[in-house]
Amino acid sequence: MTSNTLPKHIGIIMDGNRRWAKKRLLPAALGHASGAKRVRSLVETCIRTNIPHLSLFAFSTENWRRPPEEVSVLMNLFASYLQKEVDDMEKNGVCLKIVGDQSKFSEELQDLISRAEKQTQHNTKITLRVAANYGGRWDMVQAAQSWQRANPNASLDSLTENSLAPFLCTADAPEMDLLIRTGGESRVSNFMLWQAAYAEMFFIDTLWPDFTTKQFNEALEWFSKRDRRFGSAAPF
Numbered sequence: 001m002t003s004n005t006l007p008k009h010i011g012i013i014m015d016g017n018r019r020w021a022k023k024r025l026l027p028a029a030l031g032h033a034s035g036a037k038r039v040r041s042l043v044e045t046c047i048r049t050n051i052p053h054l055s056l057f058a059f060s061t062e063n064w065r066r067p068p069e070e071v072s073v074l075m076n077l078f079a080s081y082l083q084k085e086v087d088d089m090e091k092n093g094v095c096l097k098i099v100g101d102q103s104k105f106s107e108e109l110q111d112l113i114s115r116a117e118k119q120t121q122h123n124t125k126i127t128l129r130v131a132a133n134y135g136g137r138w139d140m141v142q143a144a145q146s147w148q149r150a151n152p153n154a155s156l157d158s159l160t161e162n163s164l165a166p167f168l169c170t171a172d173a174p175e176m177d178l179l180i181r182t183g184g185e186s187r188v189s190n191f192m193l194w195q196a197a198y199a200e201m202f203f204i205d206t207l208w209p210d211f212t213t214k215q216f217n218e219a220l221e222w223f224s225k226r227d228r229r230f231g232s233a234a235p236f
Contacts, residue, residue, distance in 0.1 A: 012179075015183030019207055029073040032074060043092075045213050053126070053129070055170070086116045090123065095124065098116075137193065143165075144159070177199060179191075202219045
């Protein structure tokens with residue numbers, strides 16, 4: 001693989017934490033905790049291979065439907081992750097951005113997010129986006145609403161793809177090149193629908209806590225061999 005064949009923006013749907021725990025007769029909380037531990041090695045691999053953007057699906061707008069005790073565990077795990085990892089992120093050149101509707105989070109969690117983002121905002125080795133209380137449809141709706149607020153006298157007829165894009169949560173990122181989903185499911189589950197419009201999609205049966213650096217590199221190798229035409233005709 002060369003730098004020209006590597007993706008610039010990778011998205012990952014980290015699926016399988018609960019099933020991983022169930023197979024081991026463990027509570028779901030331990031599955032989520034084990035999954036969180038995988039993030040560090042993945043970020044380090046991206047830094048080593050010069051992949052500048054990584055987006056992780058941590059908590060969707062639909063995940064609030066899960067049992068309240070599991071949601072509480074996920075929120076506590078998120079807060080703990082921010083507290084434990086932010087210093088190392090700063091040291092290792094990781095710029096952390098949390099994308100999604102933060103209004104449903106506790107004030108304490110919102111404060112942790114704000115501090116973590118400010119502490120890492122000038123880092124340039126990789127931008128790590130964690131999608132929390134995020135949905136692709138929500139992102140497009142809020143982008144349209146933000147565009148309208150910024151252009152109160154404009155007609156909707158003047159709204160174009162190019163004019164809407166700067167209002168998306170990922171306005172400062174390139175479009176997604178590679179979308180990986182672990183856990184054996186073959187769907188995008190409302191994750192960055194706009195951004196992944198032309199992403200290559202790599203589905204793997206491995207549950208997220210068991211997803212290895214080797215398998216991540218296999219996904220990169222698979223991507224490097226894809227013929228990406230973006231809707232154009234294949235050459236004769």
